[in-house]
Amino acid sequence: MNQRPDYPARAPWSIETIPYHLLSPAALAEDRELFYLVASASFLEITTDVYTRNLVQFFEGDREVVDWLKGQWEREELQHGAALRRYVETAWPDFPWEEAYRRFHAEFMQFCAIEQLEPTRGQEMAARCVVETGTAAFYRTLAAVSPEPVLRQIASLIASDEVRHYKHFYRYFSRYRASERLSRGHVLKTLWTRVFEVDDEDALYAFKHVFIAANPGVTFRLADYRAFRRSVRKRGRASFPAAMATRMLVKPLGLGATLGRIVLPAMTAATRLLMMA
Ligand SMILES: [Fe+2]
Ligand SMILES: [Fe+2]
Helix, strand or coil, rough: CCCCCCCCCCCCCCHHHHHHCCCCCHHHHCHHHHHHHHHHHHHHHHCHHHHHHHHHCCCCCCCCHHHHHHHHHHHHHHHHHHHHHHHHHHHHHCCCHHHHHHHHHHHHHHHHHCCCCCCCHHHHHHHHHHHHHHHHHHHHHHHHHHHCCCHHHHHHHHHHHHHHHHHHHHHHEEEHHHHHHCCCHHHHHHHHHHHHCCHHHHHHHHHHHHHHHHCCCCCCHHHHHHHHHHHHHHHHHHHHCCHHHHHHHHHHHHHHHHHHHHHHHHHHHHHHHHHHH
């Protein structure tokens, strides 16, 4: 019997419905930080095809997961990239997006290419939950700090997609946790590593190529990236959805209601500190 997929045939929103024509480039011309942020995010989202190939290979044989990754997840992540790209090209029309992206992609594939996969499928699903938590929190924050309504709309739509992605990965994680008999210690180790120890090299490369294309003749220095990050964190700190991010991060640990109520407030404070420090 053919099982119907548990996701709609179409994405819940479309780039065609975004009112880009309402954007006034003059209002954003001076906001370089927002430009770097949105352009870098567009690079990372559009590179999802690389991750999809990698994940599909890792979950080969699991029809439900592979169908969802190829049928919905990749499509939606690519749409995030396309929506952000169009925003960049509308708001900052002088930026040579295509050329900058080509350079970013070449370096990304050559040096860091693909993030390390976890040793088991269940642990990889826990890691994917962390990634989706990070993106959901990022776009919630972007929606809150954006001075411009069209970007607020795009960021809110993307944030909802990322939360939904989390729910899918969490469901698959639960299935593998049972079949692999993953202990809470295993899961905690994966979550910890993902949150605190994985380098954000892809974000660094994205920023670097946005910077180089936007500042011809200027040498890129790591200090430029560090200064950008510090400034972005400062701008987003008050709006960062720490409670939501913490709930999503600790859910795979299955702490139970009582323990969760005790642990969550402290974890929320820690999440705010560590993710936005
Ligand atoms: Fe995304
Ligand atoms: Fe996502």
